[in-house]
Amino acid sequence: MYLNLFLILFQIALAFSQHSQVLVVSFDGFRYNYFDKHITPTLDRLKLKGTHAEFLRNVFITKTYPNHHSIATGLYPESHGVVANSFYDPTLKRILKYSEEMWHYRDDITPIWILNEKAGEGRHSGTFMWPGSDFAYQNTKPTFSVVYNTSIKWRDRVDTVVSWFQDSATPANLVMMYFEEPDKEAHRFGADSEAVSKQIARVDEITSYLLQQLLENNLPVNVILLSDHGMTTVTSERIINVLHMVDNSTLVAGVTPALQLIPPADRVWTVYRLLAEHSSHYNYTVYLKKDLLDRWHFKNNERVPPIFLLADEGYGFDDLLAFDIFEDVDIAAENRTYGAHGYDNAVSSMHPFFIAWGPRIKKNYTIEPFDTVDLYSLFCKLLDLDVPQTDGSLSNVVGMLTEGQTRTVSSLPIKIFAVVAVSLLLMGCACCITHQILKQDRTPASLQSYKLLDPPRIIRPKSSGNEQEERHLLGNDDIEES
The missing domain is CATH 3.30.1360.180 (Gyrase A; domain 2)
Structure with a gap:
């Protein structure tokens, strides 16, 4: 009995010490003003119910690999070394494409999923097709990882990521997720083609599905939606x-x-x-x-x-x-x-978008455009990690966070656990002593066949006829209409 009691209390302590959960989702090539097409109802609503910037200032060159690594490290390309999607390395004397050599410019460069993983105390990272996440950094890999594979259906990707947050042994508190569209179709047919519009609508649909899964599974995840660059037509x-x-x-x-x-x-x-x-x-x-x-x-x-x-x-x-x-x-x-894409990052058509939503993100808040290298500091703050030296600044992004919501893992849950455990154990001992005294009395025969009444039935009100009315994905008490 006491072992079971101990295990229950330990689980309570673990619940108190759970880390903040963060999901970063990148939609490759989603330009900041694609919202003007009016085909993104979920994203539009998220902009109102969370925090958004008109655009992000991404890094030069405005290509996929440099920008994803700047998002993940808080460093400019001249610092992290991924200067293009392919480039000549004078030390190796050859052109590098996607490879371990491309991403490992210096040993001290620490992507956010590695910083989180190495912080320990029950923190676990996951990366789903995020550029550069295939490889170990500082001899460390994320707990969960899926390499680039566009044949995986989009909903299956979401289901996999949600399962990482729910893992019974090593639940993830940080996941970095990548989608290849609308970039791929834009290259083929132009930035403002019908093919791109279909992919933009598809992005909105998968965002709706993602939020639905988070809500249905009661996952209080801080979600950051963004892109690496924009797109223009040639x-x-x-x-x-x-x-x-x-x-x-x-x-x-x-x-x-x-x-x-x-x-x-x-x-x-x-x-x-x-x-x-x-x-x-x-x-x-x-x-x-x-x-x-x-x-x-x-x-x-x-x-x-x-x-x-x-x-x-x-x-x-x-x-x-x-x-x-x-x-x-x-x-x-x-x-x-x-x-x-790849033009000067001052060109507006190269600008990506930014939307954030979750329990630690301000609602109905617009933040001034900031640099993608600032995101690393934002991730650290949300994850309750010390912010290391980067090329970005926490001051540019901290304004989107709610005040008084910082969750820090400390000895407090252990103290709570110890106090409650000792108190309940003392109460248990007292109950045992009392039971030993009282058990000498015989139970009256008139009570031996006594049965507890059936529990009261719960009478539910009749249907109002609105069963078909679907709860909106953002229709929570904490995100009411403003």
Whole structure:
């Protein structure tokens, strides 16, 4: 009896010490103003019932891998080393694509899922297709992980993540989740195509399903929805033929609209002058590494090339025609549109979106646009972790958090457990002594066949006829209409 009592009390103590739960969901290429299409009712409602920014200031270059790693580490690309989706590494002397070498620039770089995992005290992380999460950092991996696999149905992905939060042995308190759309379809058909609109509606539907699952399973998760970059349309007549300008001695890395050129050391100036003259007649700019803009926080890294080409917004280079995403479409069709990103992060079409909702997030609150490198500090604050030194700032994001809601795991639950346990054990001893005294008395025969009355029946009111009225996903007492 006492062992059972002890176990019950221990479970109560664990319940008191449960960590805040955070889910970060990235929808690749979801531009900040896609809401203007008026096909996102769930996301629109979340903007009102939680916190949102008009847009995020993402990092340059505005590509998927650099931005996801900046979100995960709080560092600019020149600090974390993932400077593009592919790039030349002068130490390894080869072009790096998705690989462990790409993501491991320095051993002291700590993605948020690793920081959370290493903090211990019952904290567990999960990553679902998040770029760069396939590999160990500091000899540590998340408790749960699914690698990139777009064949997994979207609802199955949500169900898997929800199960991680509910795991009986190692429940996750942080999950980073990635969806590949609307980026993929935008590249194929253009940023404002009907195909993209369908994916935007699909994003809204899966968000609705996600919130439904969290509510039905009573999971008080702080949900952060965001994107890595925006998207713009490139038409056929805006593709610039530039690859013929360099010979085979010059390596070309990266993709439209940001190309990296690595000529032999003695030919850098020659190649630069040739392209600078060519660019004066076309819509792109050629930079020597030393001339890259300081505000990009990009150039101070050995992985950045000696020559960098950046197309103007809405223009692309002829490498665009070699993308394998066009394998089942007619890329030679006239008036064809494509989608591209990677432009200057000051260009509004490159801006991502941000929405947050949950028990520790302010309701009906608009926060000023902030930098994606600030997100790491926000994650730490929500997870009750010490905020390490990053390129971001907690002051830019802390305003969205409710006051007095910080949950910190400390010795308090243990003290509560000890006091309650001792009190109940003393009461148990007293009851045992009393029982031993009273059990000497005989129970009257008239009571031996006595049975307790059946428990009272609960009479439920008749149906009002509104059974078909579905509880709105956000229709909780704590998110009433404002």
